[in-house]
Amino acid sequence: MAGVVLLLGALAALPEGVYWLPEALAEGDYYWRWLLSDLMPVLLGATTGIGCLFGAQHIRTSRRMRKKIDNIVGDAKYMYIQDIASAVPCSYEKCCKYLESYIDEGVFGPEAYLDMRRKCLVVSGKAPDPEPKKPRKAKVAKPAAAQEKDEYQKILDELRRVNDEIPDEEMTDKISRLEAVSTKIFEQAKADPEKLPQMRKFMDYYLPTSLKLLNTYAELDKQGIEGENISESKHRIEQTMDTLVKAFETQLDKLFASDALDVSTDIDVMENMLRADGLTGDTPFKL
Numbered sequence: 001m002a003g004v005v006l007l008l009g010a011l012a013a014l015p016e017g018v019y020w021l022p023e024a025l026a027e028g029d030y031y032w033r034w035l036l037s038d039l040m041p042v043l044l045g046a047t048t049g050i051g052c053l054f055g056a057q058h059i060r061t062s063r064r065m066r067k068k069i070d071n072i073v074g075d076a077k078y079m080y081i082q083d084i085a086s087a088v089p090c091s092y093e094k095c096c097k098y099l100e101s102y103i104d105e106g107v108f109g110p111e112a113y114l115d116m117r118r119k120c121l122v123v124s125g126k127a128p129d130p131e132p133k134k135p136r137k138a139k140v141a142k143p144a145a146a147q148e149k150d151e152y153q154k155i156l157d158e159l160r161r162v163n164d165e166i167p168d169e170e171m172t173d174k175i176s177r178l179e180a181v182s183t184k185i186f187e188q189a190k191a192d193p194e195k196l197p198q199m200r201k202f203m204d205y206y207l208p209t210s211l212k213l214l215n216t217y218a219e220l221d222k223q224g225i226e227g228e229n230i231s232e233s234k235h236r237i238e239q240t241m242d243t244l245v246k247a248f249e250t251q252l253d254k255l256f257a258s259d260a261l262d263v264s265t266d267i268d269v270m271e272n273m274l275r276a277d278g279l280t281g282d283t284p285f286k287l
Contacts, residue, residue, distance in 0.1 A: 003052030
C-alpha cells in the first residue's frame with residue numbers, strides 16, 4: 001500500500017516537476033537547476049514506491065516458501081535436503097540457503113540444524129547414520145577356455161546343421177570329413193592353448209567363409225531348379241570342398257609340428273645315450 005501511494009503521489013507531482021522543462025531545453029543555465037530541484041521529490045517518491053513494491057513481493061514470496069517448506073518437513077525429526085529441494089522444487093544450493101535462513105528464524109525449533117556431511121536437515125535428535133554401501137557383486141566372467149569351448153561347439157553345431165540340410169551324398173561326405181577334422185583341430189586347441197595363435201586365421205577366416213559357402217549351397221539347393229547361375233554356383237562350391245578338406249587336414253598336421261620336433265629330439269638324445277653306454281652295438285637305434 002505504501003508503494004502504491006508513493007507512486008501515485010509521484011505521478012500527481014510530475015506535471016509540476018517538469019514545469020521548467022521547456023525553458024531548460026531552450027535557455028538552459030539556471031533553468032536546469034530549477035527543473036532538477038522540482039523533479040527531486042518526484043524521483044524520490046517514485047524510487048521509494050518501486051522499492052516498497054519489490055520489498056513487498058520479496059516478503060510475500062519468502063513467506064510462501066517458508067510455509068511450503070514447513071509443510072513439507074512437517075513433524076519429521078529429519079529430512080534429506082535433496083528430498084526437500086525436489087518437493088519445492090528448487091536447486092539443492094538454493095534449498096540450503098532457504099533452510100539456513102528459516103533455522104535462524106526459528107521456524108523448525110531451537111534444536112534444528114543442517115548436517116552437511118549427511119546432507120540432512122535435523123529438526124531434533126541426531127542425524128541418521130549413512131547406510132553402508134552394498135558391495136557390488138562381481139560379474140563372474142567365463143574362463144577363456146570355457147569361452148573358446150562355447151565358440152568351438154557353436155561352429156561344430158553349425159556344420160552339423162548345414163550337413164543335415166544338404167541331401168547330396170557326396171557333399172554330405174565332404175562336410176562330414178570337414179566336421180571331423182575341425183573337431184580334432186578344436187581338441188588340440190583345448191588340450192594345448194599355446195597352439196591357439198597358429199589357428200587364429202583358420203578360426204577367424206577360413207572356417208567362417210567355409211560355413212558361408214555351405215549355407216549358400218544349402219539355400220541354392222532348396223530352390224528346386226537347376227538354372228545356369230544356380231548350377232554353376234553349386235558346382236564351384238562342390239569343387240572347392242575338396243580343397244577345403246585338404247586345407248583343414250594340413251592345418252591339423254601343422255599343429256603337430258612342434259610335437260614331431262620334440263619326438264625327433266628325444267629320439268636323437270636317446271640314441272646318443274645308448275651309444276655312449278654301449279647298448280646298441282654297431283646297429284644304430286631306430287624307432
